[in-house]
Amino acid sequence: MIKNTGRKLLRNKSAMFGLMIILILLLMGLFAGRIASHDPTLVDITNKLAPSSKEYPLGTDQMGRCILCRLIYGIEISMFTAIKVTFIILLVGVPLGMIAGYCGGIADNLVMRLADIASTFPSTLLALAVVGIFGPSLDHLVLVFIFLWWAPFARMVRSSVIKLKETEFVMAAEAAGCSRRDIIMKHIFPNTLSPVIVYATLRIAAVITHIAGFSFIGLGSQPPAPDWGVMLNDGRQYIDTHPGMLFWPGLAIVIVVFAFNLFGEGLNDALIPAEEEMAVVKETGDSNE
């Protein structure tokens, strides 16, 4: 099964294109030190707002820092954090969803009430409240995302576990004498994974956008951190003279988000068997038993 999902994924050109961009960016983020020619926070006022040149391919910002280097260092802040956040969200949401789905009764109600509470707050509001207490910083922002976004995963896993419990192969596994652990880990869990993986990939893209968004309004990373949102906010005063300072960080966000969306959609086509377009054909193709 994994084999032919892989094959379907490789055939999906756009997904591969997305994956390629992600890998390139990840590498750039990991080896930022070597690739970027300058220290992203080195202030050099004499060199303020320089146009693009060989040494500063994208020019410098209002503090004379190389924009390209700040973009490269920014990868670590946005992509790595987003992947870390999504991973933690999965660690919280998926097991809770499994417990709610499999045990039902009080556990199910408890988890679902918690999920309802988590989804009563718009993200801006919670960000304001949390950052209001502990002060603006990226780690506090991470707390907000985790509190907010574990609920959809829990609901998704819970509904597929409930559906799976009624399927014949789960009952057959019980009839075949499997232990509860085998039934959960070998039969139920793998079959809840596909939608979770697809949704997680799309969620990484959303986290990246939100990190930049909240940093732009000052709730996330603070200057001089090379966060793309912060760079956008710095560039706001120079909108008429140096639009470049606004254009490049925004483009970086779009590229990363676009790559993850492409990859996510490719995974969706490969992992989740869409209703065969040729349902009628399947009926006819099945004749040579």
Place this chain on the structure above:
Amino acid sequence: MSDSGNMVEVKGLSKAYGQRRQEKYAVYNVSFAICKGEILGLVGESGCGKSTLGRLLLRLERPTKGEIYFDGQDITGYSFTEMRKIRDRMQMIFQSSANAFNPYYTVRQIISEPVMNYRKTDAGERDALMTEMLEKVGLDSSYLNRYSHELSGGQRQRVGIARALILGPDFVVCDEAVSSIDFVLKKQILKILAEQKKKNGFTYLFISHDMAAVKAVCDRIMVMYLGNIMEILPEAEAKALHPYTQALLAAVLEPDPNVKREKKILFKESGELAIPEAGCVFWPRCLYATETCMHRSPELREIYDGHFVACHYMKNKRTLEENA
């Protein structure tokens, strides 16, 4: 306790779904026994609770009331682990719908699962056992590496049978084992089940809404309607006495144009399918419904030896026979 002659015995078994007050009974106050080496047919329209009853016998679902005895042991209250110890002696053949098999499993993994749970065998012995079983159901070892979505309906059905019979269980529940597949395959599957029974003396509960298949295979036939047992026929060709069974048999379309059934639908036209508050569940659609039928639900009583009927009207059985 139950006498040793019965493989499975059930007393006053009920299963209800839904919240506390308005729960609906899928199975209501059912009592019967299946002797060793017998094929008991269980027939009824879709939604009458036959599959639920089948799953209750194997404790794949928890009963709300009543007792279940398996080969003399009272397994009603067994825990999950206690049930695991005896699961190899009882198995189920499913309808093999779309989600009959775990999509990530190959046929080898599907069939070897019960073997690994109950037999100390190494890979070689397991493969030999599985190949032998596959050949018995008309497939061969080349299917072992395939995934379930690469198989056709008929092949999936046989893998389901192989999985159920590989441990040589004493008791097998076939839940609509033949109804969802092609006409041509139906006979092959019925032949396989019959051969297995002859060779190893299995006991079957054969659930189906297809009267022709049930009549062809079963020793005794139990008729179910809205969760209640209406009648137990001592043998397949026995004369139906309960009005519902008569109506059911009248509705079977004979695949022979010369046998023109006179147009007779033995049902009250307006009756709907909901469970009435009181009395016999069938009275809204029964042609012979009387006052008593509407208020008191009849118990399953033995009219002749082995012929049970749940019907008040049965007091004077002659009148029923005249217009049947």
Place this chain on the structure above:
Amino acid sequence: MKRTKLVLNRILQIIPILLIVTILAFVLSNVSAGDVASVTLQSRGVQVTEENLEAVREELGLNAPMPVQYWNWLKKAVCFDFGNSFQTNRPVSEEILSRFPATLKLALAATLISLLMAIPLAVFSARYKDSLFDHAVRAISSIAATMPDFWLGLMLLYLFAVEWKIAPVISGSRTENILFPAFTLSVANTAAYTRVLRSNLLDAARGDYIIAARARGLGKSMALMKHGLKNALLPLITLVGINFGKMLSGQVAVETIFSWNGIGQFAVNCMKQKDLPVIQGYIVVVSITYILINLILDLIYMFIDPRIDSE
């Protein structure tokens, strides 16, 4: 009737959540503002000495145990009185209410634009599936979905205000130049609504009742429009409603870029100055509106979809 029972218990459900929200708002802002007394003194320009601190604590009832403080605060909060803002010393409720219409207008305009764009796009790309138009719509919507609204806002501002000088740089919250901020907000939503509506339409089209309608003589588009659209729009209502509720919490980024003084921008500035009453007021007001919108959505859904009644 069954439906009124459903409605009643849905309404009762919001009581516990409202309580939790108010408790959270009270605890959050209390913990965050550090020593409330010293902050109040500074805002009143009074010199911070031990006795003044004690006097202020007495005045604000800060010495009482936490639950009592909460109860007093809740009594006032229920009648929409959150005290005065430290910065402007005007009642918080006034500050919020004066800015709420701006955010409301923005949210309404953005939702309207995205629906006006999404519905035709989705219907046509579903009808002419796998045509050039369909691929174009899917490509654009996948790119638009990645466009962060703050960056798009900046780019639009640059193009229209700086480069072509059509729009004013500082638009203020006057309705005539609501177009740019509303359009910025609507782009991401349009992409999401188009995609959801298109896949719902395709599912509906696979349903037997579309084939049955065509077998009765309806054309493919007619069947899709008449039968498919209604069924496809139902799930969209929830998505549009939730997004609208989120927008009401104020789109800080877009409000700051287009200097559109809605409650989002105001709340962030107050938060930076640790203006305690405003934060409390903001959290309670926005949460209540968000919960009410979800409630209204569920009620609409119950009355529109006949199947709910029979469950």
Place this chain on the structure above:
Amino acid sequence: MILMSNTPVLQIKNLKTYFYSRDSVVKAVDGVNMEVHSGRITALIGGSGSGKSVMSRSVMGLIDKPGKIVDGEIWLNGRDLRLLSEKEMRKVRGKEIAMIFQEPAAAMNPVVKIKDHLFEAVHTHDRKARRKDKMPAFREVLLGVGLRDPDKILESYPFELSGGMCQRVMVAMGIVANAGVLIADEPTSSLDLTTQISILEELMSLRDAGIAIILITHDLGVVAQTADDMYVMKDGKIIESGTVREVFAAPKHPYTRYLMEPVHVEELR
């Protein structure tokens, strides 16, 4: 072959419908010839995957990508439907030839009332029709298909009706636009035994009223008890045809013979 006095209302000559996938072509219908006469039920029987459903959709011209009718003629009331444009074909569907489906509840829009379904069946072909003055006709047609409480049914939604009642409404929709030919694609397979008989009896009364019915099924009992002529289909081809009595009396093709072999196989016991 079938000895028929009048000319057939529907005649299909060498019909071929293929489905194209990335690396294979599935010949769902591969050169089928068939005749259907008014006032007779013509059964089309075959196992799952024999192509009988594709056949019915091809006749109605409802084959979408990736399927395509590649060859053959479909003569209905003296016109070859394959020559008609989509616009002209729309006038034929529902008016001259109607169709009912296997899952009655799924074949009706769940959020639309029954009376609106019936009105749409009429309005599509008669723009001037008004809902009010059509009501008596609807009540009439619902009674005609054996539904006893037409007013309540007209006001209710499809999910409020049982499977049997839904199927009767579908039949009513077919005949309310007085189509001459009715295709019934497995009309009773999802209904329980008891409702199955009453639906088949409705179809038989329609046949007696002169409508030509194509009954698609996999159940020999249904064919034996209701159909007049029959065609046996396997892998997209017609392997045997004739009146029901002829074919049951002397099945020529081995597949038909195997189909008809009774299930009571002695050695089973």
